[in-house]
Amino acid sequence: xxSYAGELLDIFLCHGPCDAEKAAAVExxxxxxxxxxxxxxxxxxxxxxxxxxxxxxxxxxxxxxLLSPGCVPKPLKLGxxxxxxxxxxxxSRSPVISVLTAPxxxxxxxxxxxxxxxxxAGSQALREIERIAQxxxxxxxxxxxELAPLPWFAGRExxxxxxxxxxxxxxxxxxxxxxxxxxxxALAQEFARRARRQFREIHWIRCGGASPAYLAGELSVSVxxxxxxxxxxxxxxxxxxxxxxxxxxxxxxxxDSDVLFLPGGRVSAVVTSGEPLLLPDAVEIYLDGAYPAPxxxxxxxxxxxxxxxxxxxxxxxxxxxxAARIAGLEPAPAQSAMAALIAAGRVDPFDLGGEVFRFxxxxxxxxxHRWHAEAVAEIFARWxxxxxxxxxxxxxxxxxxxxxxxSDWVLAKALGxxxxxxxxxxxxxxxxxxxxxxxxAAAGDFQDREMLEECDWEMSWFAxxxxxxxxxxxxxxxxxxxx
Numbered sequence: 001x002x003s004y005a006g007e008l009l010d011i012f013l014c015h016g017p018c019d020a021e022k023a024a025a026v027e028x029x030x031x032x033x034x035x036x037x038x039x040x041x042x043x044x045x046x047x048x049x050x051x052x053x054x055x056x057x058x059x060x061x062x063x064x065x066l067l068s069p070g071c072v073p074k075p076l077k078l079g080x081x082x083x084x085x086x087x088x089x090x091x092s093r094s095p096v097i098s099v100l101t102a103p104x105x106x107x108x109x110x111x112x113x114x115x116x117x118x119x120x121a122g123s124q125a126l127r128e129i130e131r132i133a134q135x136x137x138x139x140x141x142x143x144x145x146e147l148a149p150l151p152w153f154a155g156r157e158x159x160x161x162x163x164x165x166x167x168x169x170x171x172x173x174x175x176x177x178x179x180x181x182x183x184x185x186a187l188a189q190e191f192a193r194r195a196r197r198q199f200r201e202i203h204w205i206r207c208g209g210a211s212p213a214y215l216a217g218e219l220s221v222s223v224x225x226x227x228x229x230x231x232x233x234x235x236x237x238x239x240x241x242x243x244x245x246x247x248x249x250x251x252x253x254x255x256d257s258d259v260l261f262l263p264g265g266r267v268s269a270v271v272t273s274g275e276p277l278l279l280p281d282a283v284e285i286y287l288d289g290a291y292p293a294p295x296x297x298x299x300x301x302x303x304x305x306x307x308x309x310x311x312x313x314x315x316x317x318x319x320x321x322x323a324a325r326i327a328g329l330e331p332a333p334a335q336s337a338m339a340a341l342i343a344a345g346r347v348d349p350f351d352l353g354g355e356v357f358r359f360x361x362x363x364x365x366x367x368x369h370r371w372h373a374e375a376v377a378e379i380f381a382r383w384x385x386x387x388x389x390x391x392x393x394x395x396x397x398x399x400x401x402x403x404x405x406x407s408d409w410v411l412a413k414a415l416g417x418x419x420x421x422x423x424x425x426x427x428x429x430x431x432x433x434x435x436x437x438x439x440x441a442a443a444g445d446f447q448d449r450e451m452l453e454e455c456d457w458e459m460s461w462f463a464x465x466x467x468x469x470x471x472x473x474x475x476x477x478x479x480x481x482x483x
Contacts, residue, residue, distance in 0.1 A: 008035055008037055009030075010039065010060045011057075012056060012063045012094075013027065013066070014042075014054055014065050014071065015042060015043065015066035016042070017042060017044065018069075019101050020042070023066060026064060026066075026126065029129070029130055029169075032171065033171070033246055034133040034137075036061075041056060045070055050067070050084075051072075051083075054096070055087075062095050062132065064097045064099065067099065067101060067104055068101045069102060076106070085109050085110065088109075095132065096110075096113075097116075098110045100115070123169065127169070134197060134199070134246070144201040145192075146351060146353070147202070147204075147351060148350060149349075151349075153186060159285050162174070166283035167195075167248065167268035168195045171266045172268055172282075173283070174284075175283070175285070176287065177275075177284060177285070178287030183287055184253075184287060187287065188250050189350065195248070199246055202248045202250070203219070203247060205250065206317045208316055213428075214394065214398055216231035216259075217430060223241050225237045225238055226427050227426075227429055229433075230433075231430045234429075243263075245266060246267075249269045249270070250272075251269065255274075302333050302334070305329065305337070306338060307341055309326035310347070311368065318356065318357055319389070321379075323357075325379070335354075338354075338357060341359075370407070372399070372403070373404045376396050377418065379393055380419055383422035383425070384425070390422050397415070401435070416435055440456070
């Protein structure tokens with residue numbers, strides 16, 4: 001049986017005398033990036049050749065063979081290799097990974113499965129070995145993000161290779177900078193999609209001026225840890241949970257005033273920003289120029305209505321259901337309209353599930369602010385029956401709530417009640433506290449005595465919950481819980 005210590009893989013590696021440095025490179029890569037424990041066996045071309053010692057690794061999670069003249073018997077006798085060939089081609093237990101480091105005599109049948117050539121510094125071979133090792137680990141408890149390919153993406157091969165070296169070949173940090181429409185988010189998305197098998201999990205956080213409470217809450221949900229009473233404790237819990245994991249964290253559209261969370265350890269991070277951020281030890285990629293503006297879409301049809309609705313949402317990730325609700329479209333017409341926008345180059349798909357899309361440009365019309373806030377309020381009205389759409393619209397809630405606080409007090413109260421109840425139910429205490437505190441401050445400005453009393457009650461409960469539990473439940477509390 002494959003051996004694990006927690007998530008630690010036992011891997012058996014055979015090599016010849018001339019491949020000691022390559023074996024050390026494989027061991028370092030598997031230990032650092034895949035969290036593996038590697039047992040190394042140096043072979044010779046006589047009795048201790050690879051065909052005679054490989055089966056010492058049958059109790060390991062995988063067997064790695066570095067093939068070179070110094071560790072294969074001469075001449076080639078298939079009878080010596082048959083047990084290894086049979087296991088390599090048919091055995092699901094302890095899979096065999098063969099790497100040709102120098103020309104030598106070996107059975108060509110090995111090339112049929114998990115066979116690679118060591119070229120140059122061995123970057124590609126090391127990536128393939130690590131990818132297979134990652135696939136042997138049990139699946140993570142939280143589902144990893146699956147990103148959609150971008151239909152128009154081409155080029156950027158030099159930048160892509162820089163990202164591979166900076167954050168995929170080892171734990172590290174990369175900063176992608178550039179002006180508007182330079183393709184920062186697109187490069188990060190395409191890299192994360194291509195390199196997804198090098199990581200146990202991918203976490204993507206859309207920043208874009210969002211509050212620290214939102215950042216902490218989104219990270220807690222993505223990583224799968226309970227949020228603390230404030231953003232600092234939540235981020236510490238996330239950091240502790242990620243310790244030892246081989247994960248990729250993408251912080252998209254970070255501003256110079258945004259909270260920047262870099263877990264360290266074996267976690268790699270990609271940060272996109274239009275600002276010159278100070279990130280020590282980060283590899284910086286600057287994208288010059290901008291992609292040409294996409295062709296226009298007729299604005300008197302469903303695609304036009306959907307395009308207009310997306311201009312008011314987060315340009316780095318708009319939930320499709322929210323855009324359709326703003327546009328007044330049913331699911332089927334909305335899906336067809338979104339396909340038309342993708343075909344016209346106006347919209348970029350984000351996730352493979354087709355739930356989130358990016359609309360990179362556009363100026364929202366004035367009425368859309370209200371439609372956006374009302375649509376978010378409608379979604380959060382069913383937070384208990386349908387929590388998933390609320391999770392998807394957590395970033396949009398902040399945008400809608402701030403607009404309503406400035407422009408429509410009645411709508412702001414509805415959003416505040418629903419958002420507070422949802423975030424507290426989700427355990428996102430920092431966001432819940434921020435919502436109720438903003439509502440309390442606005443109630444004072446509007447001299448809304450009833451709302452002030454509701455907020456006072458909730459804030460007193462909230463303060464009690466931080467120090468030893470709630471003080472009790474009253475009518476206002478129940479109204480916020482189930483309203």
